[in-house]
Amino acid sequence: MKTFFVYLTLFFCLTLFSQEQFSVYFETNKYELNNKEKIKLASWIEQNKTSKIVAINGYTDEVGSTGYNDTLAFKRVQYIFNNIKEKVAIREDYKSISVGENFKQSVIQSENRRATIYFILEKDISRENEILGIVEEVIIPDDAPLHEKISLAKVGTKIILKNINFYQNTFAITPESNGALYDLLFVLQNNPNLKIQIQGHICCIDLDRRNLSLDRAKQVRRFLVFKGIPQHRITVTGFGTTKPIYEIPEANEEQAAANRRVEIEILSK
Incomplete structure (x- = not known):
């Protein structure tokens, strides 16, 4: 029965392209x-004292039962770990997992009896989470000013533009929206690399037959472009009622107002 044991930080470590890897090989039935x-x-170890280990994977050949091979592979990993701990930095959150027959055996048996260390070189440690595909959760205070929200936001973050309102059933922006519009304008002026998508949403109905959500997003862009922001920095889309915060039909006007909104998504900074 083919089997191997993996001791790793994250299961998807096996598929990453930005990691380095190093293998050592064991004799039959030895750990x-x-x-x-x-x-x-x-x-x-001597050459990688400033590197950081993100995974240690243990493998076995076909000889032996599944249970035996899992134990043997685990012992191989533990042996390597005990030899490198306190000599090379290791992530604290790695786990052990048995993958069983997902291991594609080499026809050369000696290549299957190994332990592989996945690691990040010192020059890449600052990009550790990016390399591992870890997305850090960014908490943006709801009551923070727009410029602070933009500063905290990462690419892909969506931010609701509060206090931007339209006359009923039109894309005409009401005068009380000027403060929010100028806040957005100033943010774009002060962040010349910032590109956004303006996303319109409406409430209360099942289908945006008039594309009102898109027209409202375009109207916000018109204001920004009129004030000198290059149009290529601003894309627009309308979602109608396809992405409501509250289920439609809404239970009250408060829910309807929440669904009837304009958001921006950070495309680049």
Whole structure:
């Protein structure tokens, strides 16, 4: 039965392209390295004292039962871990997982009896989360001013533009919306690399037959372009009632007002 054991930070580590990797090989049914492989591991440690390990994967060949191979692979990983801990930095959140027959065996049996270290070089550690595909949750205070929300936001973040209102059943912006419009204008003026998508939403009906949500997003863009913001920095779309905050029909006017909104999505900063 083919099997292997993986000791890793995140399951998807196996598919990452920005990590380095290094392997050592074991003799049949052994979980300690022979002298040749010990020297190889010691050399790697010496060269990678400033690197950071994100995963250690253990593998076995086809010989033995599934349970036996899982245990053997685990012991191989533990052996490597005990030899490198406190010598090379290791992420604290890695886990053990048995993947069983998902391991594609090499026809050369000796290549299957290995432990592979996945690591990040010192020059790339500042990009560690990016390399691992970890998206950090950014908490943006709801009552923060727009410029602060933009500063905290990452690409892909959506921000509701509060206090932008329209006359009923039209895309004409009401005068009390001027403060919010100028806040957005100033943010774009002060962040020349910022590109956004303006997204319109409406409430109360099942279908935006008149494309009112799109027209409202376009009207906000018209204001910004008229004030000197290059149009290529602003795209627009209308979602109608396809992305409501509250289920339609809304239970009250407060819910309807929440659904009837304009948002921006950060495209680049």
